[in-house]
Amino acid sequence: MTTFQSSRLIGKLALAALLATTYSAFAADAVPSSLGAIGTAKTQEDITIEPGVPADSKRVYVQDPGHFNVTTTVYSIDGKNNNLLGMTDSGKLANLMLSSDGKFFVTSNTTYSRIASGKRDDYVQVIDAQSLKVLADIDIPEGRFLTGVMERLASISTDNKHMLFQQFAPSPAVGLVDLEKKSFVKMMDIPDCYHIFPVPNQGFYMHCRDGSMMHITYDDKGNTKQKPTKVFHAEDDYLFVNPYYSNSTGRLVWPTYEGRVFQAKLSDKGAEFLKPIEIFSDKEKAANWRPGGWQVVAYHKARNEIYVLADQRAKWTHVTASRYVFVIDGTTGKRLRRIDLKHEIDGISVTQDADPNLYAVSAEDKTMYTFNALSGKQTGKVDELGRAPTISLTLDK
Numbered sequence: 194m195t196t197f198q199s200s201r202l203i204g205k206l207a208l209a210a211l212l213a214t215t216y217s218a219f220a221a222d223a224v225p226s227s228l229g230a231i232g233t234a235k236t237q238e239d240i241t242i243e244p245g246v247p248a249d250s251k252r253v254y255v256q257d258p259g260h261f262n263v264t265t266t267v268y269s270i271d272g273k274n275n276n277l278l279g280m281t282d283s284g285k286l287a288n289l290m291l292s293s294d295g296k297f298f299v300t301s302n303t304t305y306s307r308i309a310s311g312k313r314d315d316y317v318q319v320i321d322a323q324s325l326k327v328l329a330d331i332d333i334p335e336g337r338f339l340t341g342v343m344e345r346l347a348s349i350s351t352d353n354k355h356m357l358f359q360q361f362a363p364s365p366a367v368g369l370v371d372l373e374k375k376s377f378v379k380m381m382d383i384p385d386c387y388h389i390f391p392v393p394n395q396g397f398y399m400h401c402r403d404g405s406m407m408h409i410t411y412d413d414k415g416n417t418k419q420k421p422t423k424v425f426h427a428e429d430d431y432l433f434v435n436p437y438y439s440n441s442t443g444r445l446v447w448p449t450y451e452g453r454v455f456q457a458k459l460s461d462k463g464a465e466f467l468k469p470i471e472i473f474s475d476k477e478k479a480a481n482w483r484p485g486g487w488q489v490v491a492y493h494k495a496r497n498e499i500y501v502l503a504d505q506r507a508k509w510t511h512v513t514a515s516r517y518v519f520v521i522d523g524t525t526g527k528r529l530r531r532i533d534l535k536h537e538i539d540g541i542s543v544t545q546d547a548d549p550n551l552y553a554v555s556a557e558d559k560t561m562y563t564f565n566a567l568s569g570k571q572t573g574k575v576d577e578l579g580r581a582p583t584i585s586l587t588l589d590k
Contacts, residue, residue, distance in 0.1 A: 245278060245323040246271065248295035250546040252322070254586045255554055255561050257579035258286050263309050266579050267300065268561075269325065272550050272587075275563055275573035279325045283318070288347035290356065293440060295588045297322055299372070301347045301358050317356060317370055317377075329375040333368065344434040348389045348397070351440050357389050357397060367397075369415045379415035383407070390438050390445060394461040404428060406457075406464055425466040426455050433484065433511065437492045441589050446492045446499055446523070448472070448484050450511045454499060456523065470526030472501055472519055481505045485515045488540030488584040493549055493566070497523040500551065500566070502541050514539050514557065520566075532569035536562055540584035556581040 251272035258265045267281040267289055283289075284302030291298045298320050306312040319329040347358040349372070356370040365385050369378040386399035386407045396410040404424040411417045426432070432455070436447035443459040452472040458465040473482045484490075484503045489511075491500040499522075504515035514537035520529045538553040543566055551566035560576040 245325060248322040248588060249273070250544050250588060250590065251550060252295060252588055253542065253544075253550075253552050253561070254289060254291070254298065255552075255575075255578055255582050256287075256289055256584050256586075257582040259580035260556075261286065262580065263305070267298075268575075268578055268582070269322070270561065270575055272544065272552065272563060275575050277575055277578075281320055281325055288358070289586060290347060290349045291586055291588060292322075292349060292353045293351065293589060294353070295322055295590065297328060299349060299356055301356070317358075319372060319375075329372070331370055331372075331375055331377060333370075333377050345388045345390070345436065345438065348391050349440070350391050350395065350397075351393050355395070357391065359387070359389060367399075367409070369411065371413070378413070381409075381411060381415050381417050383409060383417075384419070388434075388436070390443075390459055391440055392443055392459050392461045396461050398422075398459050398464065400432075402428075404430070406459075408464065410461075422464045423466070425457065425464075426469075430455070433489055435488050435490075435584070437490045439492070439494060439589050442494055444492065444494065446490055448490050448501055450483060450509075452478070452482065452484055452501075452503070454490075454501070454521075454526075467524075470521065472503065472521060472526075481507065483508070483511065485511050485513050486539045486541070487512060488542070488554075489515075491541050491543040491551070492523065493543050494545055495547070496549075498529065498543075499523050500541060500543055502538060502553075514555070518551065518553075530569065532564065534562065534564070535571070536560075538562075539582075542585040542587045544587050545590055552585045552587070554578075554582050554585050556583050561585065 253270050253272045255268040263285050265283045265287045269278040271278055283300040284304045288301040300318050302316050304314050315333040317331040318327055321328050349356050354373055358368045360366040365383050366380040367383050368380050371378055386401040388400045390398040398406045398408055401407055404426045406422045408420045409417055431450045432447050438445050445457040447455045454470050456467040483506050484501050485506050486502045489502040498520055501519045502515045503517055503519055516534055518532040534553050536555050537557050539556045540554045542552045544550045549566040551564040553562045559578050560574050563573040564571050
């Protein structure tokens with residue numbers, strides 16, 4: 194072997210050793226410290242996957258639509274320990290819905306054969322909340338998901354039997370999916386109303402353009418009956434597109450761009466509209482305090498507390514991030530506390546247990562921050578959440 198060849202061989206061996214060291218270091222750094230129940234690799238050939246953990250009251254799901262990219266990632270997170278449990282891929286701005294018992298969640302998806310173009314495919318997936326395995330994949334042969342992760346355009350019925358999704362084109366309709374039979378039923382014709390708020394006995398409400406709501410009931414074949422409510426707000430009361438709603442209690446909490454909060458108690462018997470309340474004082478309004486973000490409102494049922502994400506902002510900047518949460522009594526509108534989140538936050542949610550967590554998601558930081566909802570103290574965080582996480586969902590129990 195010549196000296197030149199020996200030098201080349203030694204160089205290759207050195208390079209191989211360097212690459213092996215670099216790969217090992219990269220692999221160690223590539224696994225976020227927050228990965229809890231995913232699994233532990235003993236060697237590259239011996240990889241084990243730990244069983245998932247059941248959803249509890251602290252479970253939270255964070256959605257990352259990636260600044261309106263063609264796919265959305267759903268992060269399942271143990272909010273008690275701030276551990277990332279797993280990830281689920283879904284379609285463009287996919288809607289996410291949680292079952293009442295927390296045992297499964299549903300995504301309504303739109304994808305394309307050539308990623309961002311080509312043949313459109315609309316489908317529903319039912320995902321086991323513990324294993325993250327797909328329990329059902331249901332094709333939607335007609336109708337179109339108007340992708341809307343930021344809006345309540347799809348929902349599960351209160352008995353977990355059906356899924357409902359909204360269609361805007363070619364005509365207004367609500368699609369009915371039988372989750373038990375894992376099949377699409379039909380498109381149900383509706384008036385020009387928006388959002389879906391389920392109530393018992395196979396019914397739901399929708400918000401109509403004149404400020405009223407439409408109560409719609411349906412049978413297993415998709416035949417409907419419709420009855421309007423009274424008008425409960427004026428046309429110039431501009432409501433956020435992502436209100437809080439509880440399937441279990443029918444409580445609807447809906448803030449406007451200027452900080453007025455409309456509320457209703459919806460049931461299969463009818464709609465009771467509560468007196469609107471104001472978040473801000475006249476002095477705060479003059480100082481330009483307004484709600485803002487993609488998910489600006491949360492509600493704790495047992496404590497009757499409304500949480501509103503807000504900041505000082507110019508008019509019509511209602512989808513930009515905020516730093517503060519105002520907590521008010523759901524009946525009187527009395528200010529209970531104000532929480533400084535110390536981060537630019539796009540969406541908030543609150544757990545329903547006796548010692549609730551407040552989850553605050555930042556697209557800029559790619560992080561979900563966890564706070565004690567009563568003291569306002571930050572207790573943890575989960576970072577490196579994809580591209581632009583914006584909103585989160587907690588269990589309705």
